[in-house]
Amino acid sequence: MTDFKRKVIYQIYPKSFKDSDGDGFGDLRGVTEKLDYLQDLGVDDLWLTPFFLSPQNDNGYDVADYRRIDPKFGTMADLEELIAEGGKRGLGLMLDMVFNHTSTSHEWFRRAMAGDEKYQKYYFFVDGEGGQVPTNWQSKFGGSAWEYVPSLRKWYLHLFDVTQADLNWENPEVREELKDIIRFWKDKGIKGFRFDVVNLISKPDIWEDDAEGDGRRFYSDGPRIHEYLQELMRDTGGEEMITVGEMSSTTLEHCIRYSNPEEKELLMCFNFHHLKIDYNNGQKWELMEPNLTALKQLFVEWQIGMQEGNGWNALFWCNHDQPRIVSRLGNEEAYWYESATMLATVIHLMRGTPYIFQGEEIGMTNPHYTSVSQYRDIESINYYEILLAQGKSKAETLEILAARSRDNGRTPMQWDDTAYAGFSETEPWIEIPDNYKMINTAAQQYEERSIFAYYKQLIRLRKDNPLVADGDIAFMEEDNPHILAYQRSLGEERWFVWNNLTGDQETVRLPRGCEHHRIILGNYESADINQEKCEITLRPYEALVLSE
Numbered sequence: 349m350t351d352f353k354r355k356v357i358y359q360i361y362p363k364s365f366k367d368s369d370g371d372g373f374g375d376l377r378g379v380t381e382k383l384d385y386l387q388d389l390g391v392d393d394l395w396l397t398p399f400f401l402s403p404q405n406d407n408g409y410d411v412a413d414y415r416r417i418d419p420k421f422g423t424m425a426d427l428e429e430l431i432a433e434g435g436k437r438g439l440g441l442m443l444d445m446v447f448n449h450t451s452t453s454h455e456w457f458r459r460a461m462a463g464d465e466k467y468q469k470y471y472f473f474v475d476g477e478g479g480q481v482p483t484n485w486q487s488k489f490g491g492s493a494w495e496y497v498p499s500l501r502k503w504y505l506h507l508f509d510v511t512q513a514d515l516n517w518e519n520p521e522v523r524e525e526l527k528d529i530i531r532f533w534k535d536k537g538i539k540g541f542r543f544d545v546v547n548l549i550s551k552p553d554i555w556e557d558d559a560e561g562d563g564r565r566f567y568s569d570g571p572r573i574h575e576y577l578q579e580l581m582r583d584t585g586g587e588e589m590i591t592v593g594e595m596s597s598t599t600l601e602h603c604i605r606y607s608n609p610e611e612k613e614l615l616m617c618f619n620f621h622h623l624k625i626d627y628n629n630g631q632k633w634e635l636m637e638p639n640l641t642a643l644k645q646l647f648v649e650w651q652i653g654m655q656e657g658n659g660w661n662a663l664f665w666c667n668h669d670q671p672r673i674v675s676r677l678g679n680e681e682a683y684w685y686e687s688a689t690m691l692a693t694v695i696h697l698m699r700g701t702p703y704i705f706q707g708e709e710i711g712m713t714n715p716h717y718t719s720v721s722q723y724r725d726i727e728s729i730n731y732y733e734i735l736l737a738q739g740k741s742k743a744e745t746l747e748i749l750a751a752r753s754r755d756n757g758r759t760p761m762q763w764d765d766t767a768y769a770g771f772s773e774t775e776p777w778i779e780i781p782d783n784y785k786m787i788n789t790a791a792q793q794y795e796e797r798s799i800f801a802y803y804k805q806l807i808r809l810r811k812d813n814p815l816v817a818d819g820d821i822a823f824m825e826e827d828n829p830h831i832l833a834y835q836r837s838l839g840e841e842r843w844f845v846w847n848n849l850t851g852d853q854e855t856v857r858l859p860r861g862c863e864h865h866r867i868i869l870g871n872y873e874s875a876d877i878n879q880e881k882c883e884i885t886l887r888p889y890e891a892l893v894l895s896e
């Protein structure tokens with residue numbers, strides 16, 4: 349796999365993409381219906397979040413059978429059609445492998461619960477000392493990470509929901525089972541995989557309390573993680589696949605190893621540090637204004653660090669776990685177009701492979717829900733109770749959910765201004781934001797000045813200019829917290845990328861070598877450049893790309 353640097357990957361959350369059979373729930377045939385749209389956008393591969401058999405307690409991240417398709421999403425024939433139709437349009441399919449845990453409805457877990465020792469060893473069933481919980485670790489969705497099973501007199505580990513039991517990768521049989529699943533999907537014509545929270549799969553040898561935190565320091569980038577990834581790739585023909593790992597609370601050093609080609613692990617990694625810059629004290633459920641200085645520092649650290657270590661970043665702002673970026677770092681009212689396009693520029697022209705999450709390319713916003721009954725996500729519903737129990741008022745709790753809930757990214761794709769936004773003929777499983785009449789693909793796809801058209805241009809730039817994929821990166825304006833600016837260079841060619849992260853006007857210096865510039869891209873009609881003074885004035889949320 350050599351061309352992954354030139355690719356742009358599009359993430360589909362099938363449940364909310366397009367409903368083809370009128371049950372209010374998106375499905376695989378809905379994705380097939382929209383392939384022409386995706387081809388027009390110009391993306392290369394489609395990553396689909398899980399549609400495997402699942403009780404859907406965590407929207408499919410609780411897998412009950414990795415080889416079967418949940419009937420809610422369609423059939424194997426529907427998937428085969430999607431693979432074939434995608435192939436005709438040059439769109440490869442990537443599946444989401446949730447290998448840190450299975451659903452407790454998975455046959456392996458059910459057998460374990462029925463007393464089968466072979467399958468108990470697939471998970472972590474642990475005796476607590478004196479009947480006590482084995483460690484004080486916390487589940488990522490709130491509460492203890494251990495659940496007691498009276499019939500077995502043991503506790504099992506679940507870093508996520510109680511219905512998502514962690515798999516024991518120490519057991520070679522588990523590793524073989526998981527390799528078989530990869531081979532099964534590769535044989536069907538699947539081109540790549542996104543590995544869910546994959547840096548959590550290696551647990552420590554001893555169970556101990558975490559006196560400093562929730563336990564994550566013991567299992568994030570755990571002791572045998574690199575060995576496991578190397579083995580998985582070696583035994584499944586990893587070099588032929590496009591692979592990306594979702595890395596939770598990871599470090600730069602580990603991500604270099606995960607993605608440096610010499611290590612033969614993955615092609616690239618997602619990390620989330622840049623999406624915690626509005627977490628107060630690192631706490632997701634405590635609101636804070638975004639710290640733009642921290643954001644810049646993180647980009648510098650990860651871009652330069654991965655370049656020096658020959659690693660590769662998966663670049664992204666949005667996914668099914670994150671609020672919409674235009675609502676978060678942009679201004680969805682006064683500068684909706686400008687801030688959405690500026691934020692796209694930041695990501696797409698850095699060193700790495702960009703990911704677009706469905707609806708991002710038309711500037712979809714958070715839905716601004718005002719009642720807990722509008723939420724569907726297990727984490728949001730759990731935290732609603734937790735925050736109230738902590739003494740927060742209902743109004744404050746709802747304000748926090750509206751900013752932080754994962755449902756912000758899960759509302760149905762807005763296709764047009766008809767009822768239910770053209771997503772479905774019936775009321776969808778989750779409410780559509782009121783702004784769908786204005787923000788939808790029909791209003792943008794064929795417009796010259798639209799967020800969609802701008803994303804298309806960014807994708808084209810990557811295809812037409814090797815510098816975007818292969819060039820080096822160096823940062824400019826490092827002391828100015830409002831401007832995120834960098835240079836890209838390849839051979840004799842050099843580009844300068846400026847992004848005004850704020851709604852205020854800012855003046856920056858035109859760098860040497862840029863006097864006889866050419867405008868490559870911008871989100872305003874023209875650039876405000878003063879040649880005599882060697883200055884550029886950047887208007888609110890302006891993005892400007894010049895070449896030498």
Ligand code: GLC
Binds near residue numbers: 410
């Ligand atoms: C990842 C997924 C998220 C899921 C979790 C547990 O973070 O993106 O949606 O809840 O893993 O599988």
